[in-house]
Amino acid sequence: MIRRVLAITGAALMEALRARLSPLIALVLVAAVPMTALVLGEDADTRAWLVRSVTAEGLRVLLPLGAILGGGFLLKPNLKRGWTILPARRAEYFTGGALAGALVLMLSSALFAGGGLIGNLAFGSDLTVTSQGVEINKQRERDGVTVYAEGKGEGYTWANPNYNEELLAELPAQPGNDLSGTIEFRMVWTAEGAPRDRAPVAVALIDADGRHELESRVLSRYRLHFHGRVNGPAQLVITPTDPVLIIGTTPDRIRVEVDRTGATGSILRLWVLCVAAALLCLSAVLLVRALATAPTAVLAGLLLLSVLTMLPNLGPTSGMARDRRAAVEGVRPDITLAQRLEDELAAIPRLHPETAFDEYLGARVVPGNAWGDAGLRLLAALAMLPIGALLFRARQIAR
Amino acid sequence: MPDVEITNLSKTFRDFFGRRRVQALDGLSLSLRGGEVFGLLGPNGSGKSTTFKIAVGLLRPSSGQVTINGHKPGSLAARRATGFLPEDSTLLPFLNAAETLRLHGALAGLDRATAAKKADELLERVDLKHAGKRRVKGFSKGMQRRLGIASVLIADPDVFILDEPTSGLDPLGAVLVKDLIADLRKQGKAILISSHLLGELENVCDRVAFLNKGKLLREGTLDELLREHDVHELRLSPPDPEAIKALAALAAEKGLKIMSSRAPMRTLEQFYIKILGKDES
Structure with missing residues (x-):
């Protein structure tokens, strides 16, 4: 089974790398940060800030969006692409396709982060x-x-x-x-x-x-x-x-x-964090795609992205106020269903730990806890893959 | 001995609310043994592709069952025994022909060297040796179809399920595929094949079944279905006019009615193959 999954992964990867626009896209990804800083920055400080800002926001915002869109259209459960000659090995096709998608995502984001590193070496300044x-x-x-x-x-x-x-x-x-x-x-x-x-x-x-x-x-x-x-x-x-x-x-x-110190380690940490978050989005989208159409999967991915980026900001303060009052008055007040839901949603971990980005944008070294955060997100992403493969295997292919 | 058993097979497609939308198959029963080519005939929407998709595990039947060598479709044993060529050529466009076959060899469990060797042999067999290094994206539909057939052959399955195998092929390509099917029959493989082009199946099938709106209309050997029992055809060579006159007189004496007497016509396909075959050789 592993050999077949690897064969499918290799073929899908080759497909992606041989696509006509691949070299151009690779060039654009590498050049995006240094060129933006060069064109828009008028002085050294502005360029250094632009390098940090474009790198961080590209990885934080564009990468998960790319993972969601790419994941939505990555698999073709109908009979249009290459796997149907071995029709019943759908779980392997799903896993191989997902791995290839993950590798493409890692490669493209590495090129972008590499551009960020080049920009930092050329225009940036040391981080605190x-x-x-x-x-x-x-x-x-x-x-x-x-x-x-x-x-x-x-x-x-x-x-x-x-x-x-x-x-x-x-x-x-x-x-x-x-x-x-x-x-x-x-x-x-x-x-x-x-x-x-x-x-x-x-x-x-x-x-x-x-x-x-x-x-x-x-x-x-x-x-x-x-x-x-x-x-x-x-x-x-x-x-x-x-x-x-x-x-x-x-x-x-x-x-x-x-x-x-230099920014290399910090960019690497940001990249690892963002790749893990993007892989989480990719896995979630593929999980939905196993049973639904591409637009539905993309919408589900966007919903997940908004939940994990916006909801944790919505209502933490009222919960903390209640906790504080409970601590002072010694009595836990009854809370409504809506308040409980608000607490639950506010307790959802964010897709990205904001501190890492704030530190980098503020020209400070990204803290080392980035590795642990990334590891947890990767585990969550990996846990979703076998479920998606099983669902995909059970899906009927009518067209 | 490979075999396919289809028993009382029905498939109803339903909408999101579970309401019946299309009755694609309705109580279909067929059987197929090794060394036999079985043709499914019928107009578009008659249930041929649905039957195939159930047989390879892409769809689940609403009732009834299919077994491949006694195994349920989709099981490991059934998958290993089955080679499926879907109606559309479904190849990865940026791989070349040799890579495509090597990929399918790897998926069939062949080691790298064996897959490469078989890929070379099959490229020659489907007349694509010259295009082995070309990307599939640049192939004509007929070339893609031949490569698709080679991809099925590389796993050497017992049962072949071929959905419109000659679709998109020129007459020479169609002859090549028919020859391949004849070879497979000689090797004892069971071949289930579909087409809505009746002439395509006439030359290759041992038995055929006619489907319409998911129901089996007729099934039997070509001899059973096509023989006209009240007419006899006699062909003479060389066409000597004196001998023909004498035969006509004898027939009249015996009270037989001569329904036609003329030089036989070649089909366009035979003529095309004759002139292009000469040209290419």
């Missing part, structure tokens, strides 16, 4: 290496006395501005006197008023010189950059400033810049 916070605890001022409480370890530790709470992050040892880094946080709206601040946190440092404010700059809705001077071992103090927004973060969301 970061280290994460060691642990997070919190403190509260009460009747002039500072009370400390332990954080939640690797999980989110929350600070409520109504109780004058602040988060204290232990920072790793710094090689010099300059400190800069990023904080990524989540917000829970207490529904007691309208939020008013764009960045509802202030950042300060406690070191050998005492407590002093750091300069901060908003990067996105949930991220800000900080920098300042440091003297010896230090703690970062994160203070919620909007009275209706509870702020929470985890140690790995506090990153301190320690060095600079």
